[in-house]
Amino acid sequence: MKILITAGPTREPIDPVRFLSNRSSGKMGYALAEAAMDQGHTVTLISGPVALTAPVGVTLHRVETAQQMWETTRLVCASDAAPNIAIFAAAVADYRPVAIASEKIKKHADNLTVELERTPDVLGSMRSDFSFGGFLVGFAAETNDLVGHAMDKLARKNCDLVIANDVSRTDTGFDSDENEVILCLPAGRTETIPKKSKRALSDTLIQRIVELAKQKLLAEK
Numbered sequence: 606m607k608i609l610i611t612a613g614p615t616r617e618p619i620d621p622v623r624f625l626s627n628r629s630s631g632k633m634g635y636a637l638a639e640a641a642m643d644q645g646h647t648v649t650l651i652s653g654p655v656a657l658t659a660p661v662g663v664t665l666h667r668v669e670t671a672q673q674m675w676e677t678t679r680l681v682c683a684s685d686a687a688p689n690i691a692i693f694a695a696a697v698a699d700y701r702p703v704a705i706a707s708e709k710i711k712k713h714a715d716n717l718t719v720e721l722e723r724t725p726d727v728l729g730s731m732r733s734d735f736s737f738g739g740f741l742v743g744f745a746a747e748t749n750d751l752v753g754h755a756m757d758k759l760a761r762k763n764c765d766l767v768i769a770n771d772v773s774r775t776d777t778g779f780d781s782d783e784n785e786v787i788l789c790l791p792a793g794r795t796e797t798i799p800k801k802s803k804r805a806l807s808d809t810l811i812q813r814i815v816e817l818a819k820q821k822l823l824a825e826k
């Protein structure tokens with residue numbers, strides 16, 4: 606299978622030296638890429654700025670902003686590397702500054718207001734803008750009602766599967782070496798994968814995702 610994976614945070618510039626970002630380390634996405642390679646798949650990784658080395662054999666595209674991640678994903682989907690499976694593990698910034706100052710902002714006033722606007726939704730564009738017909742997997746980073754919010758994303762973003770993780774915990778989720786997830790599937794079905802290293806979890810996730818993608822292909826025939 607050809608698998609596209611997004612990983613890491615995005616950075617939304619405020620001025621030449623400052624940006625808005627989040628705590629994503631890229632560990633989850635890179636572990637998925639490594640597991641997918643080990644299981645014999647062809648992997649394209651679109652990564653925000655992280656301090657990790659991409660697994661050998663992966664086609665890596667480095668990006669900074671949500672807009673660049675959107676554009677790179679669009680190009681990959683329209684190329685020979687167009688995936689059968691797309692997994693969105695990146696923590697894309699939902700908002701960016703409306704204006705980027707061309708010079709470093711000086712601290713004159715006591716208060717500074719930065720106006721923000723929505724970034725493009727990469728996952729949400731897959732079906733509508735990029736005409737992706739393959740198996741679509743989103744992640745849901747939640748602090749409460751994991752399954753409720755993930756099921757909402759499953760329907761809203763037209764996914765086949767949403768993987769929910771609890772980012773209020775310090776032992777899993779953002780920047781930890783381990784994760785625990787709930788797979789949220791259509792018709793309210795769920796499957797829990799208990800806590801393990803992100804690398805071991807990724808072996809299980811890739812196997813299950815490929816199995817579900819094959820079932821979807823068969824059902825469409």
Ligand code: PMT
Nearest residue numbers: 629630631632633693694696697726727728744746779780
């Ligand atoms: O990188 P690590 O430190 O290993 O941490 C892993 C993780 C917690 C970042 C990862 O497991 C995870 O949950 N990733 C998704 C984080 C997130 O942004 O969730 P969300 O609920 O805000 O977004 C829902 C989905 O839409 C995600 O698949 C996200 O990639 C996608 N999205 C969101 C906004 C946007 N503008 N474009 C997107 O594609």
